[in-house]
Amino acid sequence: MTIGGFGALAFLACLLAPLVGSTTIHLSRVFDRSIPFADNVDAQIFFVARLPRVLAAALVGSGLAVAGVVFQALLRNPLASPDTLGVSAGAALGAMLAITFHADFSLLSVSAVPLASFAGSLGALAIVYGLSAARRRGQSTMVLLLAGVTLTALLSAVVRFVQYLADFTETFQTVRWLMGSLDVAGYGPILAAAVPMAVAFVGFATLPRVLDLMSLGTEAAAARGVDVTRAERVALVSASLSTGAAVSLGGPVAFVGIIVPHLVRLIVGADHRLVLPASALFGAAFLIGCDLVARTALAPVELPVGIVTAIIGGPFFLWLLFRKA
Amino acid sequence: MAAVPKSIRTSARIVAAALVVIAQATAADTPRRVVSLVPATTEMLFAMGAGTIIAGVSSYDHYPPEVETLPKLGGLLDPNVERVLALKPDLAIVYSTQTELRQQLARAGIPVFPYVHRGLPDITTMIRSLGTRVGFGAQAGALADGIERRLGDIRARVAGRPRPKTLLVFGRQEGTLQDIDASGGYGFLHDMLDIAGGADAVGDIRRESVQMSTEMILARAPDVIIELHYGASLTPTRMESERHVWDTLGSIPAVRNGRVYLVLGNEYVVPGPRVAAATERLARLLHPDAFK
Numbered sequence: 001m002t003i004g005g006f007g008a009l010a011f012l013a014c015l016l017a018p019l020v021g022s023t024t025i026h027l028s029r030v031f032d033r034s035i036p037f038a039d040n041v042d043a044q045i046f047f048v049a050r051l052p053r054v055l056a057a058a059l060v061g062s063g064l065a066v067a068g069v070v071f072q073a074l075l076r077n078p079l080a081s082p083d084t085l086g087v088s089a090g091a092a093l094g095a096m097l098a099i100t101f102h103a104d105f106s107l108l109s110v111s112a113v114p115l116a117s118f119a120g121s122l123g124a125l126a127i128v129y130g131l132s133a134a135r136r137r138g139q140s141t142m143v144l145l146l147a148g149v150t151l152t153a154l155l156s157a158v159v160r161f162v163q164y165l166a167d168f169t170e171t172f173q174t175v176r177w178l179m180g181s182l183d184v185a186g187y188g189p190i191l192a193a194a195v196p197m198a199v200a201f202v203g204f205a206t207l208p209r210v211l212d213l214m215s216l217g218t219e220a221a222a223a224r225g226v227d228v229t230r231a232e233r234v235a236l237v238s239a240s241l242s243t244g245a246a247v248s249l250g251g252p253v254a255f256v257g258i259i260v261p262h263l264v265r266l267i268v269g270a271d272h273r274l275v276l277p278a279s280a281l282f283g284a285a286f287l288i289g290c291d292l293v294a295r296t297a298l299a300p301v302e303l304p305v306g307i308v309t310a311i312i313g314g315p316f317f318l319w320l321l322f323r324k325a
Numbered sequence: 326m327a328a329v330p331k332s333i334r335t336s337a338r339i340v341a342a343a344l345v346v347i348a349q350a351t352a353a354d355t356p357r358r359v360v361s362l363v364p365a366t367t368e369m370l371f372a373m374g375a376g377t378i379i380a381g382v383s384s385y386d387h388y389p390p391e392v393e394t395l396p397k398l399g400g401l402l403d404p405n406v407e408r409v410l411a412l413k414p415d416l417a418i419v420y421s422t423q424t425e426l427r428q429q430l431a432r433a434g435i436p437v438f439p440y441v442h443r444g445l446p447d448i449t450t451m452i453r454s455l456g457t458r459v460g461f462g463a464q465a466g467a468l469a470d471g472i473e474r475r476l477g478d479i480r481a482r483v484a485g486r487p488r489p490k491t492l493l494v495f496g497r498q499e500g501t502l503q504d505i506d507a508s509g510g511y512g513f514l515h516d517m518l519d520i521a522g523g524a525d526a527v528g529d530i531r532r533e534s535v536q537m538s539t540e541m542i543l544a545r546a547p548d549v550i551i552e553l554h555y556g557a558s559l560t561p562t563r564m565e566s567e568r569h570v571w572d573t574l575g576s577i578p579a580v581r582n583g584r585v586y587l588v589l590g591n592e593y594v595v596p597g598p599r600v601a602a603a604t605e606r607l608a609r610l611l612h613p614d615a616f617k
Contacts, residue, residue: 023544038575041543048573049540102499104563111500168385168400169555169594173496176504176536185502185539186573300541301530 002268006281013288014058018050020292022299048185055190056182056249057291057305058284061256063197063246065264065283066204068257069275070239073211074232075145082243082257085144085236086124086151091247092178093159094120099173100166110192113177114248118196121244127151129236141218144236179304180251182291193249196241201280203238208272211235215270253287254306259313260286266320286313355460356416356436360409362398362426363440364388366418368597369452373464380412387591388599410435416459445516448596449473468598475601476520479608482615483522489548489611491523492579495534495593497552502539502570509535513596514553521607522615523549543574549611550579551586553593564589586610 019027029035029042037043067082075084082088097103098116105112131147163171184190210231213221218228243257260283261275268274290308297303360381361367367382371389381396383404396412399405404426409417410433417430421439430437438458441447449469456465493514496506508514510525512533518525526547527535550571559567564587571577571585579585588606592599609616 021540022538023540038581041546041576044574044576045540045543049538049543053539099498102559104499106500111498113498113501164403167555169496172506173498173504176496176506177498181504183503183538183540189501295538295540300527300544301532302536302538302541304536 002274003277003281006264006278006285010058010281010285010288013285014054017054017057017288017292018046020296021045021050022296022302049183052184052187052190053182053291053295054288055187056184056193057287059190059193059197060182060246060250060253061260061283061285061287062280063193063200063242063283064253064257065260065279065286066201066276067239067243067246069261069264069272069279070204070207070211070235071257072261073215073272074235074239075141076215076217077145078262079258080145082239082246083152083252085128085148085240086155087121087128087240087243088247088252089152089155089159090124091117091121091244092252093155093162094118094123095177095248095251096159096162096166096174099177100162100170107192110189114189114192118244118248121240121247124151124155125237125240125244128240129233132232132236177251180253180306182250182253182287182305183295183302184249189249193245196245200238200242200245203234203241204276207231207235207238208276211272211276212270250305252306253309255309255313256283256287259309259317263317263320354436356414356458358412358414359416359418359459360398360412360414361386361418362400362404362409362423363418363420364595365442365448365597366438366440366451366455367392368595368599369455369465369468370459370461372598373452373456373461373468375456375459375461375464378459380414381409388595406430418455442513442596444511445476445513445520445596445600448513448598448600452598472598472601476604479601479605480520480522483608483612486522486612486615488522488524489584490526490545491518491549491551491611492526492537492542492545492547493518493523494537494550494552497570499567500570502542502573505537505542506534507537509533513600514593517593517600517604517607518551521604521611523551523607523611539574543576546577548578548582549584549586550577551588551607551610554587554589555591555594559587559589 023045025042025045030046064082071080071082071084072078094116095113098112103112103116107115128148132144163174210226213224213226222228261279264275264278264282268278290312291305294303294305294308357378358380359378361370361379362383364383364386367386368388370376370379376391379395381398382392384397384400386392396408398408401420406429414435416436416438418438418440419426421441427437449472452465452469456462493508494505495508498504507527509530509532510528511531515525526545568585568587571580574580592603
């Protein structure tokens with residue numbers, strides 16, 4: 001069974017990735033209860049550095065991949081991605097503002113920058129949602145796409161403006177954030193991102209049949225009893241929530257949301273009952289794998305994971321695409 | 326007189342005349358209106374007593390306080406050529422890498438003094454050559470000598486003491502242990518740490534800045550972590566909470582022994598005349614006993 005294969009891949013990735021890293025650790029020491037945790041370097045590397053990182057990669061990878069699937073189906077455009085509707089740009093703007101103005105607030109052990117980026121993504125979602133709600137159904141897809149592209153351009157310009165105003169040490173920090181990083185050093189940020197992500201996945205669970213019908217066109221879907229407006233909104237809100245949570249946790253990791261859905265479709269076909277779960281699982285495995293390369297290829301220094309996703313994912317995707325042709 | 330051959334007298338006259346010409350040329354060439362687009366050279370000019378000849382500074386200049394009233398002319402990436410030209414400077418100090426700006430200034434006939442910086446020794450070299458260029462050679466020489474002497478004193482004080490393995494962090498996402506950048510195996514910060522008697526925890530990595538992962542910090546297990554903060558002044562409570570962010574990594578000796586220090590001050594981003602005082606601050610944190 002295909003889903004089983006993707007599940008096994010994701011499971012193996014979660015299991016094996018924490019065993020590898022830039023330093024050598026011994027599992028016997030990691031699980032040695034006789035050494036106090038505070039003194040056990042191997043255990044700290046395993047439980048504080050590697051495991052949260054692998055879990056963050058899994059969460060971010062599956063969140064972005066599924067959001068990509070939903071945006072592509074919703075907008076009936078193969079180039080749509082979690083970035084298309086301005087949600088990522090909104091998240092980036094939130095993070096930039098928090099970094100530049102040294103925002104000092106936190107909520108349930110989550111610090112200002114991820115909170116602000118999540119708030120930014122919700123702000124962008126509110127604008128897009130408001131715009132789509134103002135349109136009559138049936139026309140919304142094209143308008144939504146244009147509005148999203150425009151909003152992305154607008155918010156990106158504001159991001160650059162904020163960067164321009166910043167001092168160069170702050171600019172340096174914002175550039176770091178924009179490169180994306182899954183090194184979250186703890187479980188607090190992961191739990192915080194998991195909450196909106198879970199809400200989004202509940203939304204996604206209602207979507208497979210609807211998305212299949214909607215890919216035939218909204219008229220056809222409506223004729224078969226789909227409440228198109230409602231379905232579009234569920235899809236929009238879920239995909240945006242999931243994108244916002246992923247970006248606030250790992251920064252804007254490029255390429256996952258566009259490449260994973262297409263890779264999965266090349267393997268399992270167009271049926272969303274397969275594409276959605278397979279993308280979630282493969283997205284997790286793909287980002288765990290890319291992050292593994294990012295943290296070991298040039299060890300002890302690291303590559304930004306966004307570079308790896310594009311360098312590994314790009315040629316692999318092109319190969320798959322042209323092998324078929 | 327007769328004992329001196331005529332040819333020697335003639336040559337002496339020629340030499341004397343040449344010296345007068347050179348001196349006049351230098352005097353005519355001594356700038357009166359200098360724009361400094363580099364924060365470090367602005368500080369150098371003020372420190373050598375040449376603050377009065379500065380007509381404009383970069384947008385990143387914040388020290389000494391006198392710069393706040395001077396025209397701001399943009400920065401490394403966005404110099405405002407129009408404002409520079411409008412000030413009619415007779416010397417512009419720019420980064421050596423600002424090629425386009427240098428060409429524009431050359432076309433406008435404005436002499437350029439290129440700023441080069443690679444490491445700490447360049448600071449005093451730059452002070453001396455800049456001082457000579459602006460006609461403050463003696464003052465600049467004294468300033469540079471003073472800095473070198475003070476750095477030598479610091480080095481002598483910490484000599485022979487065990488050098489704690491130190492992680493010098495200059496960037497971190499506030500409130501988290503994410504996006505950490507530390508000083509690597511060369512550059513101004515690395516040199517300061519070396520003089521202050523610390524062993525750079527990532528000194529083997531030949532890069533000016535090293536992006537630090539949590540795993541790498543745990544594996545390197547520094548004895549001391551010094552974190553530099555600039556710009557916005559952090560309140561004492563905020564400093565304390567930022568320091569406690571490190572508590573997650575309890576196995577690191579620096580965390581366990583309470584040797585995580587936050588240092589506030591933009592002298593750590595400006596390789597200028599405050600380098601000796603800045604280095605001494607580091608040395609006092611690393612070797613408190615040496616300064617009793």
